Amino acid sequence: MKHLHFTLVSLILVLSGCNSYIQRTIWQSITRIGEPIPPAPRMITTPMLQNVKLAVSWVGHATALIQIYDKIFITDPLFTNTIGMIVKRAVKPGLDPALLTKVDFTLISHMHFDHLSYGSLDMLPKNGTLVFPDGLAEYVPDFGFREVDEMKPWDVIEGDSVRITAVPVQHFNGRYGIDRGWMGERGYTGYVIEYKGIVVFFAGDTGYNLELFKEIGRRFKIDLAIIPIAPSSGSGLGSQVHASPLGALEIFKDVGAHYMMPIHFGTMLFGSTSNPLGPLDQLRAAAADEGISDRIVGLEVGEQRILY
Numbered sequence: 001m002k003h004l005h006f007t008l009v010s011l012i013l014v015l016s017g018c019n020s021y022i023q024r025t026i027w028q029s030i031t032r033i034g035e036p037i038p039p040a041p042r043m044i045t046t047p048m049l050q051n052v053k054l055a056v057s058w059v060g061h062a063t064a065l066i067q068i069y070d071k072i073f074i075t076d077p078l079f080t081n082t083i084g085m086i087v088k089r090a091v092k093p094g095l096d097p098a099l100l101t102k103v104d105f106t107l108i109s110h111m112h113f114d115h116l117s118y119g120s121l122d123m124l125p126k127n128g129t130l131v132f133p134d135g136l137a138e139y140v141p142d143f144g145f146r147e148v149d150e151m152k153p154w155d156v157i158e159g160d161s162v163r164i165t166a167v168p169v170q171h172f173n174g175r176y177g178i179d180r181g182w183m184g185e186r187g188y189t190g191y192v193i194e195y196k197g198i199v200v201f202f203a204g205d206t207g208y209n210l211e212l213f214k215e216i217g218r219r220f221k222i223d224l225a226i227i228p229i230a231p232s233s234g235s236g237l238g239s240q241v242h243a244s245p246l247g248a249l250e251i252f253k254d255v256g257a258h259y260m261m262p263i264h265f266g267t268m269l270f271g272s273t274s275n276p277l278g279p280l281d282q283l284r285a286a287a288a289d290e291g292i293s294d295r296i297v298g299l300e301v302g303e304q305r306i307l308y
């Protein structure tokens with residue numbers, strides 16, 4: 001098995017050619033293949049709290065557990081030790097999915113291996129709705145969720161007084177590389193969740209865009225924005241498809257949310273991880289410069305925070 005894994009990884013290293021970011025990512029994973037994955041610094045022990053209006057927990061990477069009153073939402077669930085059997089976790093998930101007795105809505109932002117994880121979807125309770133972007137139906141096996149919805153940007157679904165709107169973000173599609181050719185612009189989205197007056201925006205994976213986030217801000221009065229802050233760094237706003245911490249802060253300001261929770265850093269062995277928490281430090285420094293530190297909800301893996 002290990003031999004097969006090594007052969008597969010070698011093949012990908014060859015195919016990735018001169019893309020040093022991919023090579024570094026894979027190399028870090030194989031050189032640590034036998035090492036145990038460190039436990040999460042904290043663990044979520046009570047996924048469903050009593051008497052809260054809005055609570056949020058970071059399971060790791062793009063996986064957030066959101067509680068709005070009596071409803072539970074999970075974003076891009078990732079509980080497996082590797083993604084695509086290749087990229088290894090740097091830290092274990094901060095939640096044992098067996099503790100979840102229900103998930104009302106499971107939101108998938110796009111089809112990349114670190115966001116659409118079959119092994120992880122399999123671990124979730126199936127008593128709620130699974131939502132994913134237009135174009136993913138042929139990629140998502142039937143796990144037996146009570147309901148399944150495929151959404152295009154600005155589509156709305158409503159159920160049990162919850163309203164979910166798919167909102168446009170700036171990323172890219174394709175799971176196996178070659179499939180980008182026929183998917184057009186479909187296959188990736190953000191979401192806005194509304195329930196009992198609480199509004200949460202989940203950006204999935206996105207680069208900064210001058211128009212998109214201002215438009216989302218015009219349409220919703222957002223309490224909490226969950227925004228990826230890596231893998232991009234430096235003094236700019238990031239790449240076309242991944243906002244840097246500074247780009248993520250601009251997204252936060254554009255959508256006009258009260259709180260920002262940074263995600264998509266410090267969890268997987270992606271590229272250069274000499275300081276996995278570097279993106280969070282950069283975000284915090286930029287927020288301090290603007291005098292909005294108290295609105296940044298920078299959680300550790302496994303940490304749970306009651307906001308209202």
Ligand SMILES: [Zn+2]
Binds near residue numbers: 171
């Ligand atoms: Zn992605």
Ligand SMILES: [Zn+2]
Binds near residue numbers: 112115205264
């Ligand atoms: Zn990602």
